Amino acid sequence: MSEFDLTILFASIVAGAAPIVLAALGETITEKAGVINLSLDGTILLSAMASFVIAYETGSLITGFLTGAVIGGIVASLVAFFSVYLRQSQVAVGFVLTLMTRDLAYFLGNSYSRIQGPQVEPLHVPLMNKIPFIGPILFGQNIVVYFSVAMIGICWWYLYRTPMGLNLRSIGENPKASFSRGINSRKMQMVYSVCGGMFVGLAGAAFSLSTKPGWGRPQGAEGTGWIALALVIFGGWNPIKAAIGAYLFSFLQVMGIYFQGWFPSIPAQVFQVAPFPLMIFTLVIMHLTQKESVLSWAEEKNWIKSVLKMFSSTAPQSLGKPYKPD
């Protein structure tokens, strides 16, 4: 039976969640601007492969991460361009791209499978990591993890505290009205889709260079893209809530490892798969909070009401419906 230590548990949750947080933040930005990028899952794999290969060949981690971001940006720009300028279905384009990029990743990365490559080393923050309990969890990680945590706050600040973020949100709500106010909604949708895509690409790089170092088939990042898409809805298109969802998912994954040790009679696959249905279950509960009957039931119960209010949210009104000028 493995040792159970809360510090280690939390530290591994924060570390394991880093790529999921990045992907969920990226998709939140994209969807806030009114574009759904369904190609997440494949994009993560392709950029994970490319980052690993480039980092391996050049020996430079930074070049590896840049490659990931560029690949993510390119795939997202395809989805946005087809939808915003050519008015094709975002769902269809995104879906095809997710399948294509996944197979491309396996095909191109085949010769780099299961080899030892560079990976991000831990970077302890001096002094801060001496704080009991919090220190090792938050300040004994590597730079990718610090980046992911910092981006949660920066994304939120950008979206809700700056005029540029306000313009971004307005496009997702009503691109026609934004256009009439002098905002080039189509261009901005392209820009923010690419931005979001770069985050997703970084998530892929974070997988192959930090969280699950190396490349192979399966890499271990499979399915994360879909989870990130679900987390955006879970988080009600709010970067902080989406990140909380990412940590929750990471918690379920880490607990799976512990449970494997505690209940050896249950097949290991059960614990590997469990986080996915649990996530869906959480989404169902979230959906219940939107229902009229549940709301009227909670009318008198104050604390339930406030919990429900925290979870209730609405999608950007023009999500998936780009504006076509007359």
Add this chain to the structure above:
Amino acid sequence: MRIELQNIHKHYGMIKANNGVNLTIEPGTIHGILGENGAGKSTLMKILAGFCNQTSGTILLDKKAVTYLNPAQASTYGIGMLYQDPFDFPLLTVLDNFMTGLAHGLKNKKKRFKKLFLEYSKNLKFHLNLDTQVKNLTIGERQQLEIIRLLALGIQVLILDEPTTGISSIQKEVLFTALIKLASEGRSIILVSHKLEDVEALCHSVTVLRQGKVSGKMNAPFNTEKLLKMMFETLPASPSRLKNIPGKKIIHLDGISVKGGRTGLKDCTIKIRQKEIVGLAGLEGSGQGVFLRAAAGLTNPYRGRIHVQDSELSGMDYRIYRDRGISFLPGSRLEEGLITGLSITEHYALKKKHGEFFVKWRNVEKNSARGIDLFRIKGSIESQVEELSGGNQQRLLLSLLPPDPLLLLLENPTRGLDMESMLWVWEHLQRYCESDTGIVFSSSELDEILMFADRVLVFFNGRIIKNLKTDQTDIHTLGRAIAGKN
């Protein structure tokens, strides 16, 4: 700023929305643009505001020809337009709506814009809560927000498209006072309307459009008769109110409360009888829509009972209501009433209740051809519904109603129709009442309610605050009641 429009043409395919319009507007005046629905007023104003481009013609600002491609460019010349349904962001707060497009950069400027907003609203005597979401505002309040925003952009020419539709008489007073103030500060105001009384109350001069052309101009004081003649070639004769005696009770709403809309519906008790026409008055979204949907069985009340004739139907499926002969026509024709992408014939095919496995297209086509003929729908059996004009869509919806309904529930049945179509619709509806049908309709036009209804229910904030016979009340009493004053 002096505005001159010279020989403006705007063609949509074969249709000439504007056909050589000339117009001059002096600075510091309020200028009215009058005309029936479809006379080309809105198109002309959209051209001036940069929302669409003219096919040919010139726009002169202070004698300089200008071209602009979008509303944002127009606003840099100082021209701004307030649309009938303002372009805003329902889920964002009032402050966020105000700042969008005005504020730039990365610095948090909420405090500064809050101060700016309060200055403008104090000056114009508008009262808006900055932190509520715009979806909770009435149309009148959304207009106020938009006016403040346009002023903050530095607008010198303010165009208002039918601003008095759907707002209370109190909001109208506030709006008119604000407009007079803005004009006295040297701005030009253009008021687009089909309501003579608004134009007469406010404008210094007026231009009348008919069928895409200028049919006359006049300066204040106005001669109503002459204006009417400029608007219509021949004055339409209006049908008079029926003098039917109400028959047996059809539906009894007993203390129902329903959720939905902006306000919901609270504690509503009402009986409706056969041969009766009941008008629902009130500001847009004060509970009329919820009332109609509850009576149609589409939304179930969480409190209270609904009796139809002698049996209780509360909580039952809307299909049971429909089988009893209760029909509902929603206000948004293309969104709820008809199915875009389907043809008139396909709508007739869908109407069949107990359909066989195969559609007998030949029969359906015969039926739909008969319907098109009978209801004078301008279109063919293969026309898709979104190709039809608003009036023809309404005719199609009416033609799809069952022949002898028990109760007709109509949401804004004549919204957006020209005078001729409106009168046609009412003649048709009155024929239903000859044969024991009861009619409940909502309308934002008090004139319409007073003209056709026997009884009027006034809605305010989700409650029915007045239940009056129309021959025992007048437009002023109703106008005050709508705003919640007694």
